Amino acid sequence: MAPLFGLNGYVALLLLLLPSLNLVSGGKLLVVPMDGSHWLSMKPVLMQLYQNGHEVVVVAPEVNVHVKRSEDVFAVKTYPVSFTQEQLDENIRAFGREIFEDLPFLNMFFRRIERLKNTSALFYSSCEELLYNQELMSYLRQNDFDALFTDPFWPCGQIVAEYLGTPSVLFLKELPCSLDSKAAQCPKPPSYVPKGFTGYSDHMTFAQRVKNMLFHLSESFLCNLVYSPYGTLASEFLQRDMTVVELLSNGALWLMKEDFLITYPKPLMPNVIHIGGINCAWKNPLSQLFSLNLVSGGRLLVIPMDGSHWLSMKPVLMQLYQNGHEIVVVAPEVNLHIKPSDDYFSLKTYPVPFTQEEMDDNMQDFANEAFEDLPFLVMVSRMRMRMKNTADLFYSSCRHLLYNQELMSNLRQNNFDALLTDPVWPCGQIVSEYLGMPSVFFLLKIPCGYDTDATQCPNPPSYVPRSFTRYSDHMTFAQRVKNMLFHFLEYFFCSLFYFPYESLASEFLQRDMTLVKLLSSGSIWLVREDFVFTYPKPLMPNMIHIGGINCAWKKPLIQEFEAIVNNSGEHGIVVFSLGSMVSEIPMKKAMEIAEGLGTIPQTVLWRYTGEVPPNLANNTKLVKWLPQNDLLAHPKARAFITHAGSHGIYEGICNAVPMVLMPLFGDQMDNAKRIESRGAGVTLNIIEMTAKDISDALKAVIYDKKYKENIQRLSELHLDRPIHPLDLAVHWVEFVMKHKGAAHLRPAAHDLNWIQYHSLDVIAFLLAVVLLALFISFKTCLFCCRKCFGKNGRVSKKSKSKSH
Structure with a gap:
């Protein structure tokens, strides 16, 4: 390389x-x-x-x-x-x-x-x-x-x-x-x-x-x-x-x-x-690095995960298109964000047995449950049922893709150079195996440690907190015990979503296939993480960190928002968004939020499409859509209220805006813990928080200098790099397209079973040798002792009788 x-x-x-x-x-x-x-x-x-x-x-x-x-x-x-x-x-x-x-x-x-x-x-x-x-x-x-x-x-x-x-x-x-x-x-x-x-x-x-x-x-x-x-x-x-x-x-x-x-x-x-090869003179200056295309006019097949995953992937596709590559995206007819309006890729859709209304309702139910105060067991049961319904939709979509003979035949005939997919939805990798093409994974993480298992990456539970624990990398003994229990139990929880794909892959590819084996074929893993935000842990050579990839796309504000920001005066603005999945909030909670927002002098831009709270203050502007990254990049941005999704977190870090975090579900609780542990934000419980809590949190991150100083330090560390994450991601996609994979980065650990990987067979053999040596030594000593002292130590019966 x-x-x-x-x-x-x-x-x-x-x-x-x-x-x-x-x-x-x-x-x-x-x-x-x-x-x-x-x-x-x-x-x-x-x-x-x-x-x-x-x-x-x-x-x-x-x-x-x-x-x-x-x-x-x-x-x-x-x-x-x-x-x-x-x-x-x-x-x-x-x-x-x-x-x-x-x-x-x-x-x-x-x-x-x-x-x-x-x-x-x-x-x-x-x-x-x-x-x-x-x-x-x-x-x-x-x-x-x-x-x-x-x-x-x-x-x-x-x-x-x-x-x-x-x-x-x-x-x-x-x-x-x-x-x-x-x-x-x-x-x-x-x-x-x-x-x-x-x-x-x-x-x-x-x-x-x-x-x-x-x-x-x-x-x-x-x-x-x-x-x-x-x-x-x-x-x-x-x-x-x-x-x-x-x-x-x-x-x-x-x-x-x-x-x-x-x-x-x-x-x-x-x-x-x-830095191997550092003594080999580089023929081009660094300033020309980003204009070098490893392969021109390649053909890339993309099978994305919908939702915010797709929104994070789009900048990579746009840059690849600008580099002269043909992009073909495959998606179900019913989806959230993958629309044919974009002109930098061609979209091929396939029919699925559910409607747009069913999908939208399922996503909205997910969001609504985040605001319900339920007993723990009821909440777990409801969440399990919601997960099962969502998993059924994605599984059905995958099955209809794989068995769409016309579409699969078309994909096979097109002879793509590589496939780009998010392995959180493993369907893309099944297609990659079927078409026999190298794949690049674009992801944040896969639940239950499947990403580390598939890459053979060490993932010690002693200092790497498991998902949904909300722990940092410095755990107490009790936390490490709980983290270990999560480590053992997480595979059972994942059976709801991932095990059906093993049967589907085995059936479709006509060979035995596990999920780990399926994902282990990925050439490059583009992980949307940065150790400024996530806790340091081991990596494998084919795992490339590209956290903050969406921060490259900063544009001037459109006139509507420019006017609002300019009218905010010296107090500036607060940007408020709970993500694309939350379009409305229960009225009682919306009124509490509106009351809290009305206590600060800043102008608040709140992305919200639900019923307007009757107590909405004059400083709060409701909008159906907002250019989040562009607003955060404005010098008048004072605070960012976010649901702690990774996309928004990195935009907050890139633009050095302190955060008030209101996590709703999934990994958002862990994300909020990371920001809070670095002193760059305050976390609120979305169910228990009051108007006073919201007001106090906003005043803290706006007026307490430590929050601004800490997020500024994180931003400087994040931005100080020789190559932008977007350019890095594009480089590795083009690398796989040109070289048909990255076999030189695949560790030999993939060819070992669990016993061999942990050297248990070697340890058992060496232990057997030591025990055998000890046994032989003991028997030899015992034999020598009997030879040397046996006759002197025993008195025969004949001798005894003579003495009497």
């Missing part, structure tokens, strides 16, 4: 993800590099940073291999060390000579250990002399650097970062003994991720997996020789207990010189960024 950004893009990534680095006037970057080829890989980044106007200061020992003062793009600060250039050069030459020596294994092993100890001693000595060089450390502290750039292969740079209180960016290929994955808390299953120096691929035999597990268990002991002294040194210098893993875990970003074209796919953490 070619680099997506080029060197400029990776430098931008380095800069933009460090909020403390001043991008406007030129920041100050401290560099504590690893010598040798590590330094040569790092130099292009430093040169680009220098060209971007930043001051770069490199700290290195006077005795080194490649870090020389001759460089004119950065300042080099050196410090004396206790070894000479000749000693360093001889040590490196000795390493080279030993490679070509034909020695017995044990001789070679001990020679390598001795050489490793000598080299480690040189680097450790250099680190100690850097840390205790008072003049140099005083200079570094006084210079107030914005960030520290270092290769953690030599952990000394991270000790300096801790001492100076400076955020660090770690630049590396990998660390021995999986120190990188341990420090980043990145899962690294030994069942399909080969350990260093094994020479294995990601498809291992049972014997290889056993050996890989043994390497996994023993590697930390082997690394004590090199890295444990740095833990002691860090503890002594920083005057607090510190292990190397704890030290490295404080790195802000991990820039890994890897690419899944040559390394095997494995889990990643959000702050682990792959």
Whole structure:
């Protein structure tokens, strides 16, 4: 896979993800590099940073291999060390000579250990002399650097970062003994991720997996020789207990010189960024990146999920159309938002056995139940029935699509390059399997963890809260217990919606098919999330985050709304929308809301089509439709009242507008919790809230500066990226269209069963070997004891009788 950004893009990534680095006037970057080829890989980044106007200061020992003062793009600060250039050069030459020596294994092993100890001693000595060089450390502290750039292969740079209180960016290929994955808390299953120096691929035999597990268990002991002294040194210098893993875990970003074209796919953490090929010069400047089309004139089939899912997908289709691709959308004749009025795609519809009125009533009933105060069991029963009715509609729609022979024949003849679908409704992927074409998934999430199961993505319940729990990623013990129970129970709850699709897929494709197996064939997962909003968790290589994709489409306000906003005066406006599903509210609740809105001086634009509350205040304007994102982008926007749908949440973040959240159902409760936990909004219970609650919440987010400051910080983090989510989504759709998939990003975990994935067979085998060894040892000892002491310890009957 070619680099997506080029060197400029990776430098931008380095800069933009460090909020403390001043991008406007030129920041100050401290560099504590690893010598040798590590330094040569790092130099292009430093040169680009220098060209971007930043001051770069490199700290290195006077005795080194490649870090020389001759460089004119950065300042080099050196410090004396206790070894000479000749000693360093001889040590490196000795390493080279030993490679070509034909020695017995044990001789070679001990020679390598001795050489490793000598080299480690040189680097450790250099680190100690850097840390205790008072003049140099005083200079570094006084210079107030914005960030520290270092290769953690030599952990000394991270000790300096801790001492100076400076955020660090770690630049590396990998660390021995999986120190990188341990420090980043990145899962690294030994069942399909080969350990260093094994020479294995990601498809291992049972014997290889056993050996890989043994390497996994023993590697930390082997690394004590090199890295444990740095833990002691860090503890002594920083005057607090510190292990190397704890030290490295404080790195802000991990820039890994890897690419899944040559390394095997494995889990990643959000702050682990792959930059393999960084030394390959990019031939086009970054400013031209977004105009490059990977494939021109392609044909894309789209089978969308209706509702807000479709509204989120539309910007991608519009951009693909502008890039010259033919877009064909398949949808049922009866739907909510997918209409033939749009001219950037052709729409093919198919008949379904339900009417528009039935669908609209079902959606409205969903919304109405959110305002009913019912006993818990009654609410659960009603919700289950409503879910079943909705599921039946979607299942019926899918069945009528698959068995529409004329339409399916037409799709097969059209020879599309790829299929874009939302896997929340799995019908699109069944069509993809039937037509034999690669698919791109466009989604927020799939209930019950089907997305993580299908991608083989680790999803630890210890810190990844399950849907509908409303927990954060910092849970108490009781919350973790409940989260684990949700983890076990969620699959049973999902049977209502998803299990029928397994039977349908098996029947239609004429082979056994589970939902996880069906979805695991997706080439790329475009996930509408951003870790500014969602909690950090592991990702797989084919999972691309595009949260905020809808924020690109900002237009000037039409005259009607421009006039309202301008007339709001210094107080500004409040934007109020409970989403496309809520067209009316029970009158009692509508009057409470109207009363609360009337207590603030701001002009309120309320998207509402129900009966007008009789107590509606003069400051509140009811509209059937409003340009939500455009209004939030206006400088006079003071607050945003939202149902906490992901679409609106990201628009609020993009435009830095603090929120009052009134979640209704589904994942909206979890969304509201995330915003509230970040101090960017206030959550109200839609059933229990009073007019005073609404008034107090609005006054809090408008007049308490902390809410505006917190949402502003989230907005800056969200917008600081080298490529916009929309461009990223379009890139990956075109990538799949051109390359007919993304097989190089598919992890070998898909080829393992549950027992193999968790290495239970390997653990059982090793345990059996240990128990057998203990049993044999015990029996051997027992046999020896009997041989040695048996005759002396026993007195025969004959001897006894003689003594009497």
